Every structure is written in structure tokens, then in C-alpha cells.
Amino acid sequence: MGLTAQSIKKEAMEDIYKISKSDNQHVIALAGNPNTGKSTVFNYLTGLKQHTGNWPGKTVVTARGEYQYNNEDYIMVDLPGSYSLFTSSKDEEVARDFTCSGNYDAIVVVADATCLERNLNLVFQIMELSPKVILCINLIDEARNKNISLKKDDLEKELGIPIVLTAARSGEGMEDLKRVIEDIAVNNIEYKPNIIRYDNEIENKLEEIIPVLKEMNISNLRWNGLRLIDSEPCIFSSQSDKHLTKNQADELINKFNLNENKYIIREKISEINYNYANNLKQKYVIEDYKKNNRDKKIDDIITSKRFGIPIMLGLLGLIFWITIQGANIPSQIISNILFKIQDYLSGLFIELRVPEFIRGIFIDGMYRTLAWVVSVMLPPMAIFFPLFTLLEDLGYLPRVAFNLDHLFKKACAHGKQSLSMCMG
Missing domain, CATH: 3.40.50.300 (P-loop containing nucleotide triphosphate hydrolases)
Structure with a gap:
């Protein structure tokens, strides 16, 4: 794979x-x-x-x-x-x-x-x-x-x-x-993005690293410098021309002694970015706080460490139960109709004196298999997918992915894969 x-x-x-x-x-x-x-x-x-x-x-x-x-x-x-x-x-x-x-x-x-x-x-x-x-x-x-x-x-x-x-x-x-x-x-109008500046520890390290990157003819100096500080060398393994390779990154990390505290620095950079984004929201986004406070209170419950997973298991279990129990009656009705048709077709083949092996292929093989699949699979799918769509429209599925993200990362996966697992 x-x-x-x-x-x-x-x-x-x-x-x-x-x-x-x-x-x-x-x-x-x-x-x-x-x-x-x-x-x-x-x-x-x-x-x-x-x-x-x-x-x-x-x-x-x-x-x-x-x-x-x-x-x-x-x-x-x-x-x-x-x-x-x-x-x-x-x-x-x-x-x-x-x-x-x-x-x-x-x-x-x-x-x-x-x-x-x-x-x-x-x-x-x-x-x-x-x-x-x-x-x-x-x-x-x-x-x-x-x-x-x-x-x-x-x-x-x-x-x-x-x-x-x-x-x-x-x-x-x-x-x-x-x-x-x-x-x-086309018109080459230039803008100067206001790039986030980090604390003195990070900025001082960048001042040491960037001149070396310039000498190596590396582009995107600041981005590559930050990744040397906060990321593993494998992030450079597939860079294009004028970007650091993994071997170059290893050498620079050893040269500037950047092996320590990478996780802490990454968390610090992420926190600064998040705080700045939240600050921009407070300054430039005007919203209905009454409604948003209600949404936040709901989020605090369904994504909390204490209640998030139990609520998720209960809700998905309820959907599973509704799907299985709700499918029994329509499945039985469809099965009765399709197998009555099978009996009629089988009798017709016998009346027409069709050879037994042909009747076995088309009636006992192809038709019966199709009848079983339709009667067993169609009702659960007709119930499950609308319910799953309703959860998506309500915004609950992304919260399921959020709740399970830390568990899936332990298996080198991603929280969003929990959705396909739920469907399975």
C-alpha cells in the first residue's frame, strides 16, 4: 500500500x-x-x-x-x-x-x-x-x-x-x-504578507540558521528554517529544487544542535498561531454570541474527555440498533416477494422443460443470490445512510473524528478514518 x-x-x-x-x-x-x-x-x-x-x-x-x-x-x-x-x-x-x-x-x-x-x-x-x-x-x-x-x-x-x-x-x-x-x-501586483513573529528563542535561532540557508541557495528561508527547528528531517525528504533534502537537514540540525525540544517548539508555534487566529476572529468577525455560546456549550459536552466517547458510543449504538431492528420487517417483506417470484420462475422453467443445469444456474444461482443480497442489504442501507447523513448535516461526524483522533494517531492513522470505520 x-x-x-x-x-x-x-x-x-x-x-x-x-x-x-x-x-x-x-x-x-x-x-x-x-x-x-x-x-x-x-x-x-x-x-x-x-x-x-x-x-x-x-x-x-x-x-x-x-x-x-x-x-x-x-x-x-x-x-x-x-x-x-x-x-x-x-x-x-x-x-x-x-x-x-x-x-x-x-x-x-x-x-x-x-x-x-x-x-x-x-x-x-x-x-x-x-x-x-x-x-x-x-x-x-x-x-x-x-x-x-x-x-x-x-x-x-x-x-x-x-x-x-x-x-x-x-x-x-x-x-x-x-x-x-x-x-x-498577470499584472504582477505585489503584496507583503504580515508573517507571524514568534518569541525571542525561536527568532534568535532563525537569525543563526537563515544566513547558512542563503549560502546554500535555499529558497523560502524562513519556512525551511522554522521546519529545521520544529520538525523531523523526514519532512524534507521529497522537497523540490532549492529546498533542503533530508541529508542536508540532518547536517544542519546537528550543526545547530536542534534535536532537543522539537515537540515543545512545534506546540509553541501552533499555540501562537492559534492564539493569533483567535485574536483575529475576536477583532474582525461579528457574530451572534447567544447562538454561538449555545453551540459552544454543546461542543463542550459532546467533545469533552469525560462525556465525548460515551455519547458517541451510545449514539452510534442507537443508530446500529435502529438499522438492524428497523430493517427486519421490510427485509422480510422484500424476501417474501422476491422468493415468490423465484418459485414462479422455477415452475415456469419446469413447465417449459428447460434442462436442470440451466435452471440451476439462472434460478438457484443468479436469481436466488440477487434476491438474498437485495432483501438483506437494501433495507439496512436505506435506513443507515439517511441517519448517517443526518449526523453529518448536524455537524456531529467531524466531532466524532475529533474525539477519536488521539486514539487513531497511536495507530499511525488519522481521526477522520474513524468515519469509514463507523460505516464499516
């Missing part, structure tokens, strides 16, 4: 780099967390009907499409949904490698207007890599329905990057997004 995933990632990166070499088209990367409407933005711009969905990791490798705007040709590369550039899967590795490569004329990061602070961590990381960042805050229509509004101009000024508010399903704001993409990719 590992070799297959690695080969898929390699082929994906080779395809992307081939596209990036075209002189007549502008390459636009599309990044973002899962569930932000990224594929819907992609579909609107390119006209391709790529399947959209709300399962994390749905874009397994990449999707590509083209569009024209003001007589200019653009290639849109839809990267796999990723919560962070600190990869935990091969599809996230594709997103990281292409983002680090810089083989694009602009990169659009799609965020969810209803929970902006959760999406900003990825925005901060990409801002460290490229000044060609556009923040597309999508689902603005859903935000309005929840009485959430944004001080867009103030947030834009604070981050130092262009921001576009969109509702991709209805096309709201998409012309503005095309115009901003044109400004950066």
Missing part, C-alpha cells in the same frame, strides 16, 4: 510540474482545509463537474482545469484538502510539495466563513512560503444565515494579503476572485 501511495504521489507531482512549465498559461494553485467548498470554487472557475463532497481527503491527488478571463488562459490545480503543511498522509504531502515548489503564479487558499479561525493556521503557513497568496473566504451565504459578518477590509490590512468573500455555489464574489487572481498572476 505504501509503494502504491508513493507512486501515485510521484505521478501527481510529475504531472503538476509538466503543466507548470507552460509559458502561455498562468498556473493557479487552489489550497484549503477539507469542507471549505474548495472543489465548488474549482468547479465554478473551470466549468468541470468534479465531484464535490464534505468528506475530508475527498480530493485524493489533484484535479486540474482551465478557464479564461480577459483573454488570459489559466490552469487551476486543485490540491488535496489539507489542515496543515506538516503532513500526515500522502495526499497532504502532494499539497505541501507543490505549495513549497512555488511553481504557480498565485495560490488561492479557501477558508470557511463560518469558522474562519480554524482555517487560518494553513493560511499562516502558506504566507511564510509565498507572497502570492489570496485568501478566498467562502460560504459567506451560510455565515449570513448564522448572523456572522466579517470586517473584510480591516482583516485584509492586518494580514497584508488580498481577501475575497465568496459563495461559490451561487457565484457570489467569483468575478472578484478572478479579478484578484489576474492582479497577482
Whole structure:
């Protein structure tokens, strides 16, 4: 499985780099967390009907499409949904490698207007890599329905990057997004992202490391320097040209004695990013606190260490019981109907004096098997999937993934895999 995933990632990166070499088209990367409407933005711009969905990791490798705007040709590369550039899967590795490569004329990061602070961590990381960042805050229509509004101009000024508010399903704001993409990719309008500054310990180490990286002709100096401080060398193993390799990273880590406290520093950087994102939310997001406080109280219960897993087990157990018990009666009805038809067909074959082995193949073999599968499987599926869809619409499934994430990580997996386990 590992070799297959690695080969898929390699082929994906080779395809992307081939596209990036075209002189007549502008390459636009599309990044973002899962569930932000990224594929819907992609579909609107390119006209391709790529399947959209709300399962994390749905874009397994990449999707590509083209569009024209003001007589200019653009290639849109839809990267796999990723919560962070600190990869935990091969599809996230594709997103990281292409983002680090810089083989694009602009990169659009799609965020969810209803929970902006959760999406900003990825925005901060990409801002460290490229000044060609556009923040597309999508689902603005859903935000309005929840009485959430944004001080867009103030947030834009604070981050130092262009921001576009969109509702991709209805096309709201998409012309503005095309115009901003044109400004950066074609008109070469430059922005200076306001990159987060960390505490003195981290910044002092960066001051030591960055001059050495300059001498090595390494690009994205700050990002590579931070990863030397807070990450394992394996994160550099598949970097492109002008990025550190794993061997170079090992040498620099030993040279600057960076082996200690990596986990603590990573946690510190994550905490600073989170606090800054939360601060931006407090300053620039206006919301209905009464409703949000109610949602927070519910979250505090269903994602708590004490009640989260028992509630999850009870709810999933209830769905399992409803599925099994509720399917018994319709399953029996369907079984009776289908097997009556089998008796009729069997009698018809006997009356027509069809050879026994043919009757055995078609009636006792093919038809009976089909009848069993339909009568046994159809009713549970007809009950289970609507119930599971209801949990997704209520926002409970992401909380299941959150509750189980720490357990799945102990098995070198991810919390989002708990959803496929529940379905199994």
C-alpha cells in the first residue's frame, strides 16, 4: 500500500510540474482545509463537474482545469484538502510539495466563513512560503444565515494579503476572485504578507540558521528554517529544487544542535498561531454570541474527555440498533416477494422443460443470490445512510473524528478514518 501511495504521489507531482512549465498559461494553485467548498470554487472557475463532497481527503491527488478571463488562459490545480503543511498522509504531502515548489503564479487558499479561525493556521503557513497568496473566504451565504459578518477590509490590512468573500455555489464574489487572481498572476501586483513573529528563542535561532540557508541557495528561508527547528528531517525528504533534502537537514540540525525540544517548539508555534487566529476572529468577525455560546456549550459536552466517547458510543449504538431492528420487517417483506417470484420462475422453467443445469444456474444461482443480497442489504442501507447523513448535516461526524483522533494517531492513522470505520 505504501509503494502504491508513493507512486501515485510521484505521478501527481510529475504531472503538476509538466503543466507548470507552460509559458502561455498562468498556473493557479487552489489550497484549503477539507469542507471549505474548495472543489465548488474549482468547479465554478473551470466549468468541470468534479465531484464535490464534505468528506475530508475527498480530493485524493489533484484535479486540474482551465478557464479564461480577459483573454488570459489559466490552469487551476486543485490540491488535496489539507489542515496543515506538516503532513500526515500522502495526499497532504502532494499539497505541501507543490505549495513549497512555488511553481504557480498565485495560490488561492479557501477558508470557511463560518469558522474562519480554524482555517487560518494553513493560511499562516502558506504566507511564510509565498507572497502570492489570496485568501478566498467562502460560504459567506451560510455565515449570513448564522448572523456572522466579517470586517473584510480591516482583516485584509492586518494580514497584508488580498481577501475575497465568496459563495461559490451561487457565484457570489467569483468575478472578484478572478479579478484578484489576474492582479497577482498577470499584472504582477505585489503584496507583503504580515508573517507571524514568534518569541525571542525561536527568532534568535532563525537569525543563526537563515544566513547558512542563503549560502546554500535555499529558497523560502524562513519556512525551511522554522521546519529545521520544529520538525523531523523526514519532512524534507521529497522537497523540490532549492529546498533542503533530508541529508542536508540532518547536517544542519546537528550543526545547530536542534534535536532537543522539537515537540515543545512545534506546540509553541501552533499555540501562537492559534492564539493569533483567535485574536483575529475576536477583532474582525461579528457574530451572534447567544447562538454561538449555545453551540459552544454543546461542543463542550459532546467533545469533552469525560462525556465525548460515551455519547458517541451510545449514539452510534442507537443508530446500529435502529438499522438492524428497523430493517427486519421490510427485509422480510422484500424476501417474501422476491422468493415468490423465484418459485414462479422455477415452475415456469419446469413447465417449459428447460434442462436442470440451466435452471440451476439462472434460478438457484443468479436469481436466488440477487434476491438474498437485495432483501438483506437494501433495507439496512436505506435506513443507515439517511441517519448517517443526518449526523453529518448536524455537524456531529467531524466531532466524532475529533474525539477519536488521539486514539487513531497511536495507530499511525488519522481521526477522520474513524468515519469509514463507523460505516464499516
